[in-house]
Amino acid sequence: MEKPKPSGGPPPVISVRGLWKVFGPKADQVPDSPELCGLSRRELMDKAGCTAAVRDVSFDVSPGEVFVVMGLSGSGKSTLVRCLTRLIEPTTGEIVFEGEDIRGADEKRLRELRRNKFSMVFQHFGLLPHRKVLDNVSYGLEIRGVGRAERARRAMEVIELVGLAGYENSYPDQLSGGMQQRVGLARALAGEPDVLLFDEPFSALDPLIRRDMQNEVIRLHHDLGKTMVFITHDLSEALKLGDRILIMRDGKMVQCGTGDELVGAPADDYVREFVRDVPRADVLTLRWIMRPVQPDDALDGPELGPDVVIREATRAVLAADKPVKVVQDGQLLGIVGDDEILAVVAGAEVGA
CATH class of the missing domain: 3.90.1280 (CBS domain Like)
Known part of the structure; x- marks a missing residue:
């Protein structure tokens, strides 16, 4: 369970209530069926031919918070973050972003939100190989219709911000993996989004480069104060980056709290085993x-x-x-x- 927030603070940037994502032919029936809700993953597949990737998840993300969603492969964490922007359509539940019901937004409004309000950074950089760094970073602004001079100015600002000054005229294949991920980060920042969503962005990087990129996220958060939702399977990464951490297992939320709450008061044996080797x-x-x-x-x-x-x-x-x-x-x-x-x-x- 997530601990209730103290009253009187600023409203959450993101508020999720009762979120489900079920894949399969009878997906809509699962959240409303007490019988189906109680089934394990295997039992649900056998009985209804469905997979519940996200099961009745609720949480808030505060302004300027780094909110980490952590779990092993198959826990539902990546599906969850894609539901927040409706890259994956939720089955049921409520997603409120800055007071607006995202599930009620039409395609035009969704495009506006994705272009202007939130940006995603993925594990696979998705850079355009025929475009230089400067043009990759400014690509989202180009789609928005921003003029060439303004695009270049803004792109150079964030290129310098993420430590890539001097590489703006390089092509992606001339850069290391860590530098390519910096390009992806710069591209996400260029549109000045309110929220940055990270889906295991550093899991394919070498350990030393990964540590550098984690430090880069911490530095950028300190400098910019952006609200961030960060997906990871790595507990040390979650503890290093997160103001609060939500642990998922088989689509369900197991515990949500600060790092010291997870280590000091694990909700069950699953969390206790997760944090067992953490230097207390x-x-x-x-x-x-x-x-x-x-x-x-x-x-x-x-x-x-x-x-x-x-x-x-x-x-x-x-x-x-x-x-x-x-x-x-x-x-x-x-x-x-x-x-x-x-x-x-x-x-x-x-x-x-």
Whole structure:
């Protein structure tokens, strides 16, 4: 389940409710049938000849958030992201984008939204081999009818932004895989979309190039503040990039939360197994290990915030003569001492 958002914040950019995508001859019958809904993937195929790729998924994406959808092959994550733009038509459910019901949009409106509001970056770059980098990046603007001079100006802006300055007159086959993916990223940014959708964009890249591209996404998000939905099967990538992570399995949403919530409070054995090898000190914050203040506790130690990652707090806690106070907005939430830090660093389970 997704934790409810606090009231009073800005409205979500994307709001999804009860989304289903079923493939097969009786697809429309599945979401409304209690009997069919409860069947496993194999049972549903045997009984109705259908596959439920996305099953009753609901979530919100906030402005400026990096929202990661993670799952293994066949979990439904790529189908889900394509449903958001109706590249794949949902079977049922609600998709609201900036207050507009996407499922009610006609073809003309969908084209406008895809050209102006959101852009996708795929695993396969889809670059035009006969066009130079500059022309590949400006292709979407050309389709929009933007003039040549303005196209070139905007394309050069984003080419410089993604670190490709000097390669604008190169052809795709003259570039490495990582550089080609930068072209794809620049092309997505050129139209100044409100939302960027990434469908496993780095999974075909070598590990070092992949890490560089992950850092590039983090840098661009810091500089531009774009809302991003990022699809991946890699937990380390999800933890590195995501403000929140939605874990899917067999089309269903298993858990949605921040990285520390998934690692610190996995919803079930599936999530627990997923996060088993994650270095907990690199993900969990002091909020997870602080203990209540006791009457005989010394309260003249240093202060740290509850959202400081344990690994970053280790040196300060171990160097202090007194327990570290965990303070937020002037309120003392708890304290952390050597025992709490060492338990996590040594690999003990939080809450065990």
